[in-house]
Amino acid sequence: MxxxxxxxxDVDLAVIGAxxxxxxxxxxLRRKQAVDSLVILEAGRGPGGRCATRxxxxxxxxxxxxxxxxxxxxxxxQGPLGALVDDLCDRGVLVPDAxxxxxxDGAGAxxxxxxxxxxxGPRWRGQPTMAAVAETLLADAGEAVFTCFGExxxxxxxxxxxxxxxxxxxxxxxxxxGTLLAHPRSLAxxxxxxxxxxxxxxxxxxxxxxxxxxxxxxxxxSVRWNLMLELPSVNAGLGTADSLPRQIWLTPEARDxxxxxxxxxxxxxxxxxxxxxxxxxxxxxxxPDTQPDLLVHHERRLLAALPPLLGPWPALQAALPEAxxxxxxxxxxxQPLDHALPRDLQWCPQARVGFCGDWIAGSxxxxxxxxxxxxxxxxxAMP
Ligand SMILES: Cc1cc2nc3c(=O)[nH]c(=O)nc-3n(C[C@H](O)[C@H](O)[C@H](O)COP(=O)(O)OP(=O)(O)OC[C@H]3O[C@@H](n4cnc5c(N)ncnc54)[C@H](O)[C@@H]3O)c2cc1C
Numbered sequence: 591m592x593x594x595x596x597x598x599x600d601v602d603l604a605v606i607g608a609x610x611x612x613x614x615x616x617x618x619l620r621r622k623q624a625v626d627s628l629v630i631l632e633a634g635r636g637p638g639g640r641c642a643t644r645x646x647x648x649x650x651x652x653x654x655x656x657x658x659x660x661x662x663x664x665x666x667x668q669g670p671l672g673a674l675v676d677d678l679c680d681r682g683v684l685v686p687d688a689x690x691x692x693x694x695d696g697a698g699a700x701x702x703x704x705x706x707x708x709x710x711g712p713r714w715r716g717q718p719t720m721a722a723v724a725e726t727l728l729a730d731a732g733e734a735v736f737t738c739f740g741e742x743x744x745x746x747x748x749x750x751x752x753x754x755x756x757x758x759x760x761x762x763x764x765x766x767x768g769t770l771l772a773h774p775r776s777l778a779x780x781x782x783x784x785x786x787x788x789x790x791x792x793x794x795x796x797x798x799x800x801x802x803x804x805x806x807x808x809x810x811x812s813v814r815w816n817l818m819l820e821l822p823s824v825n826a827g828l829g830t831a832d833s834l835p836r837q838i839w840l841t842p843e844a845r846d847x848x849x850x851x852x853x854x855x856x857x858x859x860x861x862x863x864x865x866x867x868x869x870x871x872x873x874x875x876x877x878p879d880t881q882p883d884l885l886v887h888h889e890r891r892l893l894a895a896l897p898p899l900l901g902p903w904p905a906l907q908a909a910l911p912e913a914x915x916x917x918x919x920x921x922x923x924x925q926p927l928d929h930a931l932p933r934d935l936q937w938c939p940q941a942r943v944g945f946c947g948d949w950i951a952g953s954x955x956x957x958x959x960x961x962x963x964x965x966x967x968x969x970x971a972m973p
Contacts, residue, residue: 598760601627601736604753606743607767608632609639610661610958611946613724614674614965615765616731622969628735629759630728633742636721637728639767640921641958643721644818654864655720656818656919659837659854660687660713661958667712670966671959675714683726687713689836696844698901703839708957744782746771746790748941753790765944765968769924772806772945781878787943796940805931809949812925813871814851815888817896818916821909823861834863834903845870848895863906865913867892881920889918923956924949936964937971944968 602625605612612630619625634642640657661684667675678684693703703709716723728735738757746764747754753764770776772787785803793800838853845851849870856864869892874884893915900907924930930951937944946964954960 598754598758599629599736601629601759601761603628603763603765604755604759604761605630605765605767606632606771607639607947608634608637608724608728608737608739609767609947609961610641610724610727611948611961611965612639612765612767613637613727613731614962615767615946615969616735617727618966618969619972620731620734624969624972625763626734628731629755629761630735630737631741631743631755631757631759632737632739635739637724637737638721639724640923641716641720641724641961643716643719644916644919646916651858651860652820652864653719653858654818654856654866654916655716655854656816656866657921658720658958659856659866660689660708660715660720661723661962662708662713663711663957663959664707664953665711667959671963674962674966678723678726679714681726682717683722684714685717687715687836689715690834691837691839692835693839693841694844694899694902695841696847698898700902701841703837704841706839709839711959742780743771744780744786746786748790751942753942763942763944763972765946767945767947769806769809769947769949772803773809774807775811779876779878791941791943796938796943798935798938799941799943802931802935802938802943802945805929805935809924809929809931810926811922813876814921814923815869815871815885815892816919816921817867817869817889817892818919819865819867820914820916821863821865821906822912834906838899840899848899849891850895850899853896853899867896869895869918876920885918885920889915892918925956927955930955933967936968939973944972 608630644654644656646652691703693701695701753761774785776782834855836855840850851868854866869888932951946968948956948960950964952960952963954963
């Protein structure tokens with residue numbers, strides 16, 4: 591097929607993003623035998639999104655869960671979601687998260703973990719790392735799925751009942767698994783001239799899409815700056831990795847004081863430790879021209895905040911001078927719950943656009959449960 595001078599590759603469905611929700615959607619559609627061909631276009635280097643695992647070119651063994659350290663659920667998953675979790679557990683891709691979670695107060699004392707939706711219900715971990723969950727779901731989706739990694743989509747065109755996408759893809763149906771292409775915040779943050787989905791489909795063409803875009807526009811984003819550190823081998827005097835908690839959550843007072851939500855310890859296969867400091871945002875404007883300085887600012891800030899937080903683990907604290915910073919990763923998530931996209935707007939039939947992700951209304955809003963549930967719901971809603 592040719593569109594202008596560009597050769598087009600036709601697919602039934604194009605999905606933007608390869609996070610948990612997109613990979614679960616692809617797998618569910620395969621089970622439903624609903625699409626013959628599908629392309630997934632993802633800005634990152636591999637699948638997983640905020641449940642991805644960081645690797646290093648200079649270190650073949652290194653694996654760091656630098657976003658979500660677990661899949662959290664508000665309660666025991668039921669129905670199709672329960673079946674999905676059971677299946678992944680049976681195959682050894684998920685294991686119950688037995689990692690110890692502790693709380694840390696403003697005086698540096700160990701306390702009960704704070705009440706938080708991510709800690710209320712059951713949790714599972716990807717095996718051997720979090721990325722395995724999305725990778726497995728993507729593999730389940732089969733060979734008819736094309737994947738393109740490493741390119742952030744910034745333009746969308748809807749022409750003659752088809753979606754035309756960068757890279758020469760032409761799809762009958764489009765699914766967005768993030769809000770980037772539909773939210774005005776992208777204009778400032780990425781320097782885009784317009785909201786791509788709004789520009790692609792004029793107002794009035796699809797009332798569901800108009801309502802969905804209006805709903806997405808009032809969402810705000812919560813930003814995290816995660817500092818990634820390599821610490822020396824636990825054999826070098828830190829005690830065993832098993833004796834360390836997996837997650838150290840700061841109490842609200844300590845969190846507000848330090849600008850840190852939690853520390854996540856990720857033991858490596860060779861005994862070294864990965865440590866992720868989940869840093870809070872301080873509201874500075876994020877734009878293409880400010881982002882490099884903000885990354886440096888948060889790296890310095892979090893490195894300075896860390897030593898007192900490791901007080902209860904003196905060996906870990908003592909190892910800090912040998913820690914190597916692997917930089918900061920910026921994450922964004924749609925907030926708040928009362929601005930979640932209503933589930934009846936997940937599928938917009940006239941424009942043939944769907945939405946999935948942890949920002950769709952439901953009990954798992956803002957967590958892995960919501961990402962997976964939204965994918966199962968969308969797969970049901972799509973004709
Ligand atoms: C620091 C952190 C800690 C967390 N901790 C927990 C936890 O303890 N428990 C829990 O359950 N959940 C946790 N979460 C939330 C959990 O990670 C998410 O709920 C889940 O991963 C969301 O999956 P998703 O598919 O909805 O979105 P995402 O993972 O964000 O996937 C969307 C994908 O789309 C891609 N994308 C977006 N726009 C474009 C574009 N224009 N072009 C190309 N690609 C694009 C993105 O790169 C991304 O890979 C945490 C999240 C973060 C950031």
